[in-house]
Amino acid sequence: MKNFIGAIAIILLWNACKFNGDHKTLPILGKKQAVTKTVDGKTTTDTVYQTIPAFKYINQYGDSITDKRLDGNIYVADFFFTTCPSICPVMHRNMLNVYNAFKDTTGFKIISYSIDPQHDSVPVLKKYADKLGIAGNTWWLLQGTKNETYQLAKNYLVSVQEKNPAGEYIHDGYFILIDKQKRIRGTYEGTDPKEVNRLIDDIKTLKAEPGETKVQ
Numbered sequence: 766m767k768n769f770i771g772a773i774a775i776i777l778l779w780n781a782c783k784f785n786g787d788h789k790t791l792p793i794l795g796k797k798q799a800v801t802k803t804v805d806g807k808t809t810t811d812t813v814y815q816t817i818p819a820f821k822y823i824n825q826y827g828d829s830i831t832d833k834r835l836d837g838n839i840y841v842a843d844f845f846f847t848t849c850p851s852i853c854p855v856m857h858r859n860m861l862n863v864y865n866a867f868k869d870t871t872g873f874k875i876i877s878y879s880i881d882p883q884h885d886s887v888p889v890l891k892k893y894a895d896k897l898g899i900a901g902n903t904w905w906l907l908q909g910t911k912n913e914t915y916q917l918a919k920n921y922l923v924s925v926q927e928k929n930p931a932g933e934y935i936h937d938g939y940f941i942l943i944d945k946q947k948r949i950r951g952t953y954e955g956t957d958p959k960e961v962n963r964l965i966d967d968i969k970t971l972k973a974e975p976g977e978t979k980v981q
Contacts, residue, residue, distance in 0.1 A: 795815030846885060874905065
């Protein structure tokens, strides 16, 4: 956990916009490696960044959702469970601001992964969505296997645990911004309205980046 917190601290230090020529750009977070290749006798070195891997879930409508359904989309992800008594209600009230800002925008999604799939069935997720007041396909609430979700969370730089001794699920309250190449472009504390406003601004910045203005 100490190593994880340290990693988040490093991320936050880098989580500031940069300028690329005339364009404001966001940092690319997560692991990266240099890959050298030779094409037509010329050797070049490219930087390959950490990306979100393939996955398969079911949403609140009972539809199958894979990573392919997010191709060509900027999206925001978070982890929650419907019976959460503490941070989840605050997070999703704040996420509604993101939803309302972009629900009519093409090429944008929100996905919320349940960390309690045994309880959070499709009907439970649909009832939760209805209570939030969300409809359509901008915001998907996803149910999958526990092991897949907990492993996937690591790729989003998020920590989740099954249950502590008090019988409670534990998870980070971050919103994670992902670009069309499935790279992490920002992390935001979902319980903090100022952080959520920063997320909304960063989504606009990301949408305006040259590499994000068209489907990849």
